[in-house]
Amino acid sequence: MVVTYFIFVGLLFFIGLYCLLTSRNLIKLLIGLEIMAKSAVLSFIVAGWARGESFVSQSVVITFIVIEVSIVAVALALVINVFKNTGSLDIRNLAKLKG
Amino acid sequence: MDLLNLILLLMLAGFAMMAVFLKDLLKAAISLAFMSALLAVLLYRLNSPFAAVFELSVVAGLITVLFVSVIAMTKEEEQAKEARWPAYVFPLVLVVFGLIDIRVMQALFANTPQGFGNPEASFGATLWGVRSLDIIGQIAVIFGGVFGVLALLREKPLTVKQKEDAIIAKDGGKEKLW
Numbered sequence: 001m002v003v004t005y006f007i008f009v010g011l012l013f014f015i016g017l018y019c020l021l022t023s024r025n026l027i028k029l030l031i032g033l034e035i036m037a038k039s040a041v042l043s044f045i046v047a048g049w050a051r052g053e054s055f056v057s058q059s060v061v062i063t064f065i066v067i068e069v070s071i072v073a074v075a076l077a078l079v080i081n082v083f084k085n086t087g088s089l090d091i092r093n094l095a096k097l098k099g
Numbered sequence: 100m101d102l103l104n105l106i107l108l109l110m111l112a113g114f115a116m117m118a119v120f121l122k123d124l125l126k127a128a129i130s131l132a133f134m135s136a137l138l139a140v141l142l143y144r145l146n147s148p149f150a151a152v153f154e155l156s157v158v159a160g161l162i163t164v165l166f167v168s169v170i171a172m173t174k175e176e177e178q179a180k181e182a183r184w185p186a187y188v189f190p191l192v193l194v195v196f197g198l199i200d201i202r203v204m205q206a207l208f209a210n211t212p213q214g215f216g217n218p219e220a221s222f223g224a225t226l227w228g229v230r231s232l233d234i235i236g237q238i239a240v241i242f243g244g245v246f247g248v249l250a251l252l253r254e255k256p257l258t259v260k261q262k263e264d265a266i267i268a269k270d271g272g273k274e275k276l277w
Contacts, residue, residue, distance in 0.1 A: 035131070
């Protein structure tokens with residue numbers, strides 16, 4: 001049943017969101033973002049599969065994966081810069097940014 | 100619903116929780132990679148082999164390599180201490196959210212009309228024909244990512260004094276510079 005897949009989509013999204021809201025480590029935050037992205041991928045594919053239009057959903061997912069990789073690469077570069085400047089991956093160290 | 104798909108979904112959720120709650124970042128990244136691999140299998144079983152190949156090669160492969168290399172580059176003496184309460188509160192919050200999730204999803208998707216798609220369509224025709232403008236967007240995003248990383252990781256060029264200091268530090272000042 002399609003509903004079961006979407007229940008798991010919601011659960012995965014929630015796990016990723018929980019990680020984003022509660023973690024302090026920058027890499028963990030990115031992992032949370034990745035989990036949310038995976039739930040979005042699953043949602044697209046299940047929708048396409050249920051409607052019998054999997055080619056369109058696959059095309060959208062491939063575009064989404066390309067965007068995801070670019071975002072992760074740029075975000076990890078930012079993480080490296082933050083680590084060089086603060087010597088830590090703690091997100092709370094970024095709360096006192098001065099211009 | 101196929102039993103194997105249900106098992107895959109449960110394992111996906113399990114690996115997602117492991118990725119969130121494991122303290123070792125390397126193990127968390129590997130859990131994420133396992134999750135991607137399982138998602139690829141699920142996508143293949145849901146009649147989406149091309150998306151599965153992309154998920155397996157790009158997300159499970161490339162992104163994991165990126166994560167592992169960044170974790171290796173940013174080894175800190177004192178890791179950012181995570182609060183303990185999220186792990187204790189999580190089961191309760193998960194149950195509450197699960198109940199709401201089941202209700203909402205049943206209300207939204209119980210009567211989803213089944214579509215039949217276009218039987219004459221092919222993946223190539225769809226990607227390069229119907230969704231051809233997406234390719235331009237993808238190229239733009241790839242270049243955006245590449246130049247974004249280059250811009251963020253560039254270093255200030257050394258001054259002559261700094262170069263001299265570096266050479267002196269290297270050979271202990273034995274060689275004359277000029």
